[in-house]
Amino acid sequence: MTELFITYILPCIFAFVACMAYSLAYNIHGVGILVCAGGAALGWFIYLATAPLFGSDLLQIFVASLVISVYSEIMARVRKYPVTAYQMVALFPLVPGGGVYYSMEHAINGETSLFLSTLLHTLGLAGALAVGVLLVSSGARLLNAGARRRRRH
Numbered sequence: 001m002t003e004l005f006i007t008y009i010l011p012c013i014f015a016f017v018a019c020m021a022y023s024l025a026y027n028i029h030g031v032g033i034l035v036c037a038g039g040a041a042l043g044w045f046i047y048l049a050t051a052p053l054f055g056s057d058l059l060q061i062f063v064a065s066l067v068i069s070v071y072s073e074i075m076a077r078v079r080k081y082p083v084t085a086y087q088m089v090a091l092f093p094l095v096p097g098g099g100v101y102y103s104m105e106h107a108i109n110g111e112t113s114l115f116l117s118t119l120l121h122t123l124g125l126a127g128a129l130a131v132g133v134l135l136v137s138s139g140a141r142l143l144n145a146g147a148r149r150r151r152r153h
Contacts, residue, residue, distance in 0.1 A: 008048055015093040016041040022092055026085045035075050039090030043068040047094060058128050061094055065132025068094075073140045083140075087133060096125040 019040035023033045047064040054060055072086035099122030106115035 008045060011048060012041040012045045015044040019089050019092055023085075023089045026089060028081075028085055028089070032079065032081060032085075035079065036086055036089035039068055039071045039075065039086055040093050042071055043090050044093045058124050061096075061125050062128040062132050064094055065091065065129045066136060069133045069136030073136060083137070091129060091133070094125075094129060096122045099125060 016037045019037040020033050023036040026036075028036055043064045046067045047060045050060045050063050054063075068090045069087060072083050072090060075081070075086050076083040099118060103115055103119040103122055106112075106118055
């Protein structure tokens with residue numbers, strides 16, 4: 001039980017608390033802070049839970065970004081608040097900041113092969129985040145456009 005808590009629950013709590021503070025930068029108030037931070041905790045949980053299934057952090061981040069984007073679209077409709085705020089806050093724990101740091105460290109130290117491999121991996125992670133958001137956003141727009149057409153006729 002303690003291994004489950006340390007491996008899955010505690011990191012999600014940390015993501016939740018960190019993103020509560022980060023949501024203030026987007027001028028989110030009241031219950032919206034908890035909703036945004038809940039999306040971050042959900043995304044981090046999906047990222048951790050899919051590790052045994054995929055074994056690739058690129059796929060883990062892609063699936064987590066899909067889940068976060070669906071969550072953000074739903075919460076934006078329910079709360080009548082822009083999707084972007086929910087997505088930005090919830091995606092924050094998945095942003096590959098460490099990869100950028102280590103890429104630059106290898107570049108400064110003149111380690112060209114490590115720099116290139118770390119940079120390409122980091123760009124892959126950022127691309128997986130972007131594609132996950134793009135797929136859900138495009139799907140939501142298609143569904144909304146179809147619903148609007150049906151209401152007109």
